[in-house]
Amino acid sequence: MKLYVIGLGPGNPDTLTSQAKKALQACGTIVGYTVYVDLIRPHFPHKEWISTPMRQEVDRCRAAIEAALSGKDVAVVCSGDAGVYGMAGLILELLESYPAEQVCRLETQVIPGITAACGGAAVLGAPLMHDFAVISLSDLLTPWEQIAQRLALAAQGDFVICLYNPASKKRADYLQKACDIVLQYQPGETVCGLVRHIGREGESARILSLSALRDTPADMFTTVYIGNRQTRKIHQWMVTPRGYQIPGRKEEAH
């Protein structure tokens, strides 16, 4: 009667927490999107696996709840953190239609993982050291007007901005559109970064200006960072200073 929603981190089993690993070991049934299930399947033998393709999230989560209610210990897995554009919310929303006494019998727990914002930031250096906004450019579930407004307000507030789902085949120009909005408030030289396949085979990263980012292709495997006005390139890293006074350093004019 366990129902765990588990964030796997960026994809490499090394980025799992001990808590997540123990929860996966404790569950006989593991439910997830085909691609993520395939990433961890070799590390957890002798399990029942239920996987469904993308866009079948509601069916997948309902199958997990029904399996748990039937008496199984079930883990729903997501890449990154289950609570950031993951399955935690949908599982809890679906539980709303079950009576409280049934829900109480389930031992439901969300187990956090390293979200792409944090995993990719570590690859680039330290871009998220100051206040930041996380925005998904996917308009499958959110109207583009709302995404555009959030981009504009985050840029006005000089937040560091981390973009999830920056582009897809159908949305090839969304990152360009997003950069054009930010460019209304932030200079073209703003230091930005891209990380692709965080923590997986073929990981790559790049630091570039906002103007250059505008003309750079991205895909669903890319996480994008737009710096604030203090963000700098230091050696090979993208760094947003927190504001510590460093004795002996020449202070730049702000």
Place this chain on the structure above:
Amino acid sequence: MKLYVIGLGPGNPDTLTSQAKKALQACGTIVGYTVYVDLIRPHFPHKEWISTPMRQEVDRCRAAIEAALSGKDVAVVCSGDAGVYGMAGLILELLESYPAEQVCRLETQVIPGITAACGGAAVLGAPLMHDFAVISLSDLLTPWEQIAQRLALAAQGDFVICLYNPASKKRADYLQKACDIVLQYQPGETVCGLVRHIGREGESARILSLSALRDTPADMFTTVYIGNRQTRKIHQWMVTPRGYQIPGRKEEAH
């Protein structure tokens, strides 16, 4: 010559990733703020420990760099994620004053951890399922006017807002001031949450309205979540729907 900056997660050693654990095992010297060092010291015997109190971050990080340059393998530890209000940025900033050839010889790596935003969200349910802003209310290194502006813009954009450092002894009324700003844009019934001592002994959580949050005391061990206009309480959880269509559910008017 290793220099790792490691996020420990919320505090319980169970929230460490395997990657972070291996890195800690590989290092002979561990550097950190006294409180965090004491949390993990029992789990990593036979190490050299360098700890300094709060507000001595620059000295602490410089000591870590000097130890690594002298040939030691050094881990700088932070609670949560090293890249979110942690030490990753300061370490990289301090490396700026060293010549590139010296920096190249150091094997510098940031190892991510579960940041409080994600750790606390998992305790509450799923408050961060949609676009969110992370804002620290500490004005030690950031002018209050900038914090206030960011709060206003994030509220205008209907971002879920996660607040770090919501109050301290000297800043007893900062959470109240922050809520007053958000209340200019969001209704008093907005669903909010508080988590104290995430993942540690004495962990506690509470879900309450924005109006009630305004009059609730908080401290440096508290992480605060202000929902967006879709955030709801479902059973005992705080949930921000992502927007999935759930067949058979009565659709609410927006």
